[in-house]
Amino acid sequence: xxxxxxxxxxxxxxxxxxxxxxxxxxxxxxxxxxxxxxxxxxxxxxxxxxxxxxxxxxxxxxxxxxxxxxxxxxxxxxxxxxxxxxxxxxxxxxxxxxxxxxxxxxxxxxxxxxxxxxxxxxxxxxxxxxxxxxxxxxxxxxxxxxxxxxxxxxxxxxxxxxxxxxxxxxxxxxxxxxxxxxxxxxxxxxxxxxxxxxxxxxxxxxxxxxxxxxxxxxxxxxxxxxxxxxxxxxxxxxxxxxxxxxxxxxxxxxxxxxxxxxxxxxxxxxxxxxxxxxxxxxxxxxxxxxxxxxxxxxxxxxxxxxxxxxxxxxxxxxxxxxxxxxxxxxxxxxxxxxxxxxxxxxxxxxxxxxxxxx
Numbered sequence: 001x002x003x004x005x006x007x008x009x010x011x012x013x014x015x016x017x018x019x020x021x022x023x024x025x026x027x028x029x030x031x032x033x034x035x036x037x038x039x040x041x042x043x044x045x046x047x048x049x050x051x052x053x054x055x056x057x058x059x060x061x062x063x064x065x066x067x068x069x070x071x072x073x074x075x076x077x078x079x080x081x082x083x084x085x086x087x088x089x090x091x092x093x094x095x096x097x098x099x100x101x102x103x104x105x106x107x108x109x110x111x112x113x114x115x116x117x118x119x120x121x122x123x124x125x126x127x128x129x130x131x132x133x134x135x136x137x138x139x140x141x142x143x144x145x146x147x148x149x150x151x152x153x154x155x156x157x158x159x160x161x162x163x164x165x166x167x168x169x170x171x172x173x174x175x176x177x178x179x180x181x182x183x184x185x186x187x188x189x190x191x192x193x194x195x196x197x198x199x200x201x202x203x204x205x206x207x208x209x210x211x212x213x214x215x216x217x218x219x220x221x222x223x224x225x226x227x228x229x230x231x232x233x234x235x236x237x238x239x240x241x242x243x244x245x246x247x248x249x250x251x252x253x254x255x256x257x258x259x260x261x262x263x264x265x266x267x268x269x270x271x272x273x274x275x276x277x278x279x280x281x282x283x284x285x286x287x288x289x290x291x292x293x294x295x296x297x298x299x300x301x302x303x304x305x306x307x308x309x310x311x312x313x314x315x316x317x318x319x320x321x322x323x324x325x326x327x328x329x330x331x332x333x334x335x336x337x338x339x340x341x342x343x344x345x346x347x348x349x350x351x352x353x354x355x356x357x358x
């Protein structure tokens with residue numbers, strides 16, 4: 001960020017505007033469409049806080065937006081990014097419960113891939129001293145998604161068995177920690193190279209996702225099935241997940257990552273994924289004693305009180321050392337394209353973060 005200044009010359013003053021750095025999706029396509037640039041500093045409106053960003057989370061929603069597969073994304077050219085951490089550098093008024101210099105993290109609902117971000121004060125939280133800025137930026141999307149899925153929707157309890165697909169990703173690791181905190185047994189799917197890692201992170205039964213997952217789940221549960229499934233994959237995976245539910249089992253669908261298996265949009269894959277998604281019929285749900293939930297964190301912005309309460313609960317877990325973000329890798333802001341490519345390679349174990357130098 002370049003500070004604003006006024007340089008006076010004998011003729012007339014020249015105003016040098018403050019500019020922030022940002023990464024813009026210029027068009028839909030491969031990671032190279034992410035381009036670094038500059039823009040005027042955003043000005044916080046009533047009830048908002050401006051944050052000098054030190055770290056920003058990268059999520060699959062960002063990749064879907066880049067590919068043109070995310071309906072909620074802003075029109076192009078667009079700056080995406082749902083979560084940031086850093087230091088408050090401006091507030092709209094004294095009514096806002098933050099002051100410049102406060103360490104915070106926040107939900108941004110786009111605009112996170114930048115050196116400055118503005119967020120409503122209701123979605124800004126103080127960063128515990130136990131966490132770095134990089135770790136704090138890994139909290140909002142991953143941990144709140146896992147919390148809403150397991151606590152609010154599925155009400156997982158001690159003694160139940162939870163199947164976590166993509167257990168090596170940011171949400172998967174958060175879900176594993178929360179499920180274990182509640183006394184559940186965790187079965188986690190991942191690629192073969194990640195199985196040892198997810199076991200070390202708390203998964204009781206790692207399963208290679210390229211093998212016979214249904215057969216292995218039935219073997220591990222002695223044919224009963226699992227109580228809860230978290231599925232971010234969609235398509236055929238959603239159908240299989242539903243069939244693996246035990247009586248009174250709950251399936252939480254919170255993504256469709258199978259749509260983004262390549263660096264460019266594949267319309268045939270989109271159609272095939274939609275065709276493979278199961279149809280959940282009310283009579284069948286009743287007869288089989290099962291529940292299916294859909295979760296889109298981006299559509300919960302009006303539930304401010306519930307989201308804040310969830311984050312406060314999570315923060316107590318971080319302060320107590322019961323929860324801890326796992327960071328797979330960090331990339332400088334202007335290397336956002338490399339971060340996207342890294343996630344799409346499915347190489348990450350944990351959260352991918354963009355870092356911004358002050």
